[in-house]
Amino acid sequence: MKIGFLGFGEVATTFSSGLKENGLDVYTCLNGRSSRTVENAVNSGVKLCNTHRELAEKSDILFSSVVPSMAVEVAKTVGNHSNGIYVDINNISPSTVKTALSKIKNGRTVDAAIIGSVKRNGLKVKIIASGTSAEEILNLNQHGMNITSVGQEAGDASTIKLLRSAYTKGVSALLYESLYHAYKLGINEEVLECISETETGDFIESANSRIVSASFHAKRRAEEMDEIVEFLSEHQNPIMAQATSKFFKNLSETIQKPSKRPENYTEVYKLLNGE
Amino acid sequence: MKIGFLGFGEVATTFSSGLKENGLDVYTCLNGRSSRTVENAVNSGVKLCNTHRELAEKSDILFSSVVPSMAVEVAKTVGNHSNGIYVDINNISPSTVKTALSKIKNGRTVDAAIIGSVKRNGLKVKIIASGTSAEEILNLNQHGMNITSVGQEAGDASTIKLLRSAYTKGVSALLYESLYHAYKLGINEEVLECISETETGDFIESANSRIVSASFHAKRRAEEMDEIVEFLSEHQNPIMAQATSKFFKNLSETIQKPSKRPENYTEVYKLLNGE
Numbered sequence: 400m401k402i403g404f405l406g407f408g409e410v411a412t413t414f415s416s417g418l419k420e421n422g423l424d425v426y427t428c429l430n431g432r433s434s435r436t437v438e439n440a441v442n443s444g445v446k447l448c449n450t451h452r453e454l455a456e457k458s459d460i461l462f463s464s465v466v467p468s469m470a471v472e473v474a475k476t477v478g479n480h481s482n483g484i485y486v487d488i489n490n491i492s493p494s495t496v497k498t499a500l501s502k503i504k505n506g507r508t509v510d511a512a513i514i515g516s517v518k519r520n521g522l523k524v525k526i527i528a529s530g531t532s533a534e535e536i537l538n539l540n541q542h543g544m545n546i547t548s549v550g551q552e553a554g555d556a557s558t559i560k561l562l563r564s565a566y567t568k569g570v571s572a573l574l575y576e577s578l579y580h581a582y583k584l585g586i587n588e589e590v591l592e593c594i595s596e597t598e599t600g601d602f603i604e605s606a607n608s609r610i611v612s613a614s615f616h617a618k619r620r621a622e623e624m625d626e627i628v629e630f631l632s633e634h635q636n637p638i639m640a641q642a643t644s645k646f647f648k649n650l651s652e653t654i655q656k657p658s659k660r661p662e663n664y665t666e667v668y669k670l671l672n673g674e
Numbered sequence: 675m676k677i678g679f680l681g682f683g684e685v686a687t688t689f690s691s692g693l694k695e696n697g698l699d700v701y702t703c704l705n706g707r708s709s710r711t712v713e714n715a716v717n718s719g720v721k722l723c724n725t726h727r728e729l730a731e732k733s734d735i736l737f738s739s740v741v742p743s744m745a746v747e748v749a750k751t752v753g754n755h756s757n758g759i760y761v762d763i764n765n766i767s768p769s770t771v772k773t774a775l776s777k778i779k780n781g782r783t784v785d786a787a788i789i790g791s792v793k794r795n796g797l798k799v800k801i802i803a804s805g806t807s808a809e810e811i812l813n814l815n816q817h818g819m820n821i822t823s824v825g826q827e828a829g830d831a832s833t834i835k836l837l838r839s840a841y842t843k844g845v846s847a848l849l850y851e852s853l854y855h856a857y858k859l860g861i862n863e864e865v866l867e868c869i870s871e872t873e874t875g876d877f878i879e880s881a882n883s884r885i886v887s888a889s890f891h892a893k894r895r896a897e898e899m900d901e902i903v904e905f906l907s908e909h910q911n912p913i914m915a916q917a918t919s920k921f922f923k924n925l926s927e928t929i930q931k932p933s934k935r936p937e938n939y940t941e942v943y944k945l946l947n948g949e
Contacts, residue, residue: 492901492905493905514868514871514872515872525871527864527868549861549864550861550864555859555861555864558856558859558861559856559861559864559865559868560868561901561902561905562852562853562855562856562865563852563865563868563869563872564898564902565848565851565852565899565902565906565912565914565915565918566848566849566852566869567869567872567884568895568898568899568902568918568922569844569845569848569914569915569917569918570844570845570848570884571884571885571887571888571895572888572917572918572921572922573840573841573844573845573848574841574881574884574885575884575885575888575921575925576840576921577837577838577840577841578837578881578885578939578943579943579946580837581833581834581837582940582943584830584833586824586825586830586833586834587939587940587943589802589824589825589830589834590834590837590838591878591881592878593789593802593834593835593838594837594838594841594842594877594881595877595878595881596789596800597789597790597838597842598873598877599877602869602870602873602874603866603867603870606849606853606866606869606870609842609845609846609849609850610846610849610850610853612846613846613847613850614850620843620846623839623843624840624843626767626836627836627839627840627843630767630768630836631840636924637840638917638920638921638924639840639844639914639917639918639921640840640844641917642844642847642913642914642916642917642918643840643843643844643847643914643917645913646847646850646851646913646914647843647847649911649913650850664853664862665857665862668853668854668857668862671854
């Protein structure tokens with residue numbers, strides 16, 4: 400099986416050497432690339448094509464791993480020549496992925512999103528994939544990759560990544576804010592320990608319970624958050640706490656307190672939608 | 675050892691029956707209490723005092739578990755008569771705890787904060803305690819309680835609880851927001867699964883890495899969040915995502931990108947303080 404890489408940055412470098420070690424032929428095209436990129440590619444022992452067209456025609460699976468701003472452009476360039484499966488693995492928004500994949504004439508496309516760190520995990524990094532040919536690239540798992548299919552629709556994989564990212568970046572900000580106050584008071588280790596104990600346990604169960612409680616006690620949570628905002632304001636402008644307060648206020652006005660505690664989080668969303 | 679409870683709501687009911695089962699004498703005073711409270715107390719087999727003064731004089735350890743608005747008032751009432759250790763276990767702010775404890779003339783006081791659910795965990799619920807007599811009440815752990823001392827200062831325990839609460843409530847709001855969008859697109863299970871996998875692992879290590887990365891990549895995070903806000907706006911007013919974006923923008927303007935990646939989160943805060 401021949402694997403192609405459009406672009407040859409960190410992702411392509413890591414994946415191509417891993418896939419080579421696992422017995423696959425790896426190709427790229429270095430036209431117009433920086434000397435650093437050329438050096439990377441040559442060192443990794445990847446085979447070279449003279450043109451992007453040749454690369455696209457030859458590859459059974461062609462990964463697009465370019466700079467985000469080039470994702471649509473490069474898809475246009477090879478769209479008429481891609482004979483195999485075209486996998487967009489760039490870190491771009493769901494709508495940009497869809498635009499890029501729409502340029503691939505044979506329609507054999509995959510929206511792939513890397514979850515986690517390529518630097519830390521190498522070829523084994525978790526990848527989620529959606530789109531018409533998502534199932535077909537799962538055989539790369541026999542060559543050391545770690546791909547999970549998450550649906551037929553192009554855009555689903557990158558949406559899942561984006562929503563995960565909204566969550567994880569928000570958590571970073573929340574931690575930053577809470578621990579900063581603790582640090583100012585000299586009790587940061589105790590606070591971190593206490594939060595850590597809270598977060599040990601089944602995540603999905605706790606997520607359900609949090610969303611259900613949020614809906615059931617939105618008004619009280621908003622009031623409690625007002626006090627927390629006042630407290631945190633002593634050492635910083637507590638942007639996340641203010642937003643949390645606003646979120647619960649907004650929720651208490653949007654959703655009527657259910658007459659009994661919802662069973663799980665999807666019930667809460669059904670309520671919110673008046674279903 | 676004689677244990678007293680000022681107030682007899684859910685906390686006192688649960689703790690007193692647990693402590694009785696573990697061989698301790700438990701007292702309360704029911705003057706002016708509702709018939710429901712009286713019934714609760716009588717059913718639990720707690721011994722009765724005629725006055726709060728008598729209760730305060732008799733108790734080796736006296737818990738204040740009243741409605742939050744009464745915490746200071748009740749401390750005033752018994753302040754001159756408390757012979758043993760006075761433990762404020764009410765859900766009140768650090769400054770209110772300090773005010774309440776300042777009324778106790780013998781100075782043997784504890785700021786205690788319940789972490790988690792009394793309903794679910796009963797007498798075994800985690801309690802953190804600070805203040806002059808925090809160490810002394812740890813012998814209640816031999817009678818079925820689960821108290822950890824977190825420092826000498828009154829206010830520390832309730833501050834830790836408050837900062838934990840700022841974090842957990844924010845996480846609830848973040849989950850609510852991200853999963854709501856996923857629900858609208860019919861990929862909520864996939865998103866929850868993906869976030870859950872991300873959150874499995876060592877919490878303290880991941881917290882460190884998140885705060886360090888936040889400081890090191892604040893500008894890029896802010897830009898990424900702008901795209902996420904735009905995306906989420908399709909189905910809701912994404913209050914938390916907006917705040918996360920604002921947080922990172924603010925951070926990138928407040929802290930100069932460190933020349934090398936900080937080792938841990940306290941280094942980040944030192945930078946932020948110009949230490």
